[in-house]
Amino acid sequence: MDISDQRILVTGGAGFVGSHLVDRLLADGAAVTVVDNCSTGSRDRVADDARFVEADLTDPDALDGVLDDIDLVFHLAASKLVNTDRPHGQFEDNTKMTLNLLEAMADADVTQIAYTSSSTVYGEAPRPTPEDYAPLEPISAYGAGKLADEGLLSARAHSHDLTVWNFRFANVVGPGLRGAVIPDFIEKLTENPDTLTILGDGRQEKSYLHITDCVDAMLHIVANATDAVNSYNLGTRTTTSVDRIAAIVADEMDLDPDYEYTGGDRGWTGDVPKMRLSIEKLSALGWEPTLSSDAAVRRSTRELIDELC
Incomplete structure (x- = not known):
């Protein structure tokens, strides 16, 4: 995939990872639309060259008209506080965002989505942890929500001709x-x-993975991994x-x-x-962290x- 000719939607694009991703996509020549409710992100982080829509994805009507002419979605929007005082509400909000996005994508006939998952889906697993480690037993509602979202995306990929890239992040800094x-x-x-x-x-x-390496790895995976569901750890060997x-x-x-x-x-x-993730699968795809x-x-x-x- 050549990012330079893509029309891309980034949910959560006013946040930490999202704003860096938007900057890289714009630099690579993509046309970018950002959707964010700015509950933790900031409109000031979003480059002026991106179209900005302030909306809450827990609202099923939030994406009305937004996905018209979009080729690819990067879904980063989520409540990210692991030590939350409302874990079940966080789980409900995050899975609702993904469900609403998937329904809107189906209505707009958008068939490609890259999703920012997390190392928390593994729980307390042996290290280094490969992508095929099982059983996945997250120990937080945040991790459980990420795993549930991966399941929703997998089900849609195998039943509705959707292509999915899941990024299981280490700690991004x-x-x-x-x-x-x-x-x-x-x-x-x-x-x-x-x-x-x-x-x-x-x-x-x-x-700990630097944000420049993180964004570079995400784009490398989207460009080179071609299965219906592509799940990759993003991290360092140390x-x-x-x-x-x-x-x-x-x-x-x-x-x-x-x-x-x-x-x-x-x-x-x-x-x-x-926590240390195995990045052998990502390495085999031709990418290594610089730091x-x-x-x-x-x-x-x-x-x-x-x-x-």
Whole structure:
């Protein structure tokens, strides 16, 4: 697929990953429409060259007329807070968005969708975790919703001639990121340079993927994977612990704080403390990350310090 001649809809395109994806699609010559309710994203993040529609995809009429002449959908819109106080409501909202989008796509005869899933569909799985690992047992409502959406997309692909690309993300980091460990540490150390409070025991260890690598991998998969349902892990071959992230952030801020821990082996209910995805399937498709997990964290730290300090 040549992205340059595609008319593309990006749901959630005002968010962190979505806005970076929109910028790359526009740079590659695509015509882009963004749909976002701006509950967590911002209209200011969306490039002026993109058409913007403010709408809530939980409304079944939100996409009336929006999908006319669209060739391909990137579906990123979701309630993304893993440690939510309304897990069942989040599950309902996220699956409703996907159902409404699928119905609108069917009405408009749009037959291609790329979906941002998550490593959380695996639950606490052996590492590195391949795409064919089973059984999938998510431990959060967020992960359960992602898995349910993958099921909805698979069912539609096999019954309605739909092509689906599922991206199971590791932790994605980079400029514009908020509500995650790196910006949290920067903000805490800006407020109090002497002490850093760390959720859990600091030994949580996960794979961190820079946003530029993430977007590049997404487009590589869409261009080269041709099955009805194409599920790929996106991550790095290495991991970074929370303690290591704290050390990188402190080093980049030229600080030497004491650490305080909230205790336990995870930061919150539903947190998967250890995660590393196998990217052998993606490698076989001809793509490798340019940055290791540590390098992605360090580059993102520098980018976020410039934004937040």
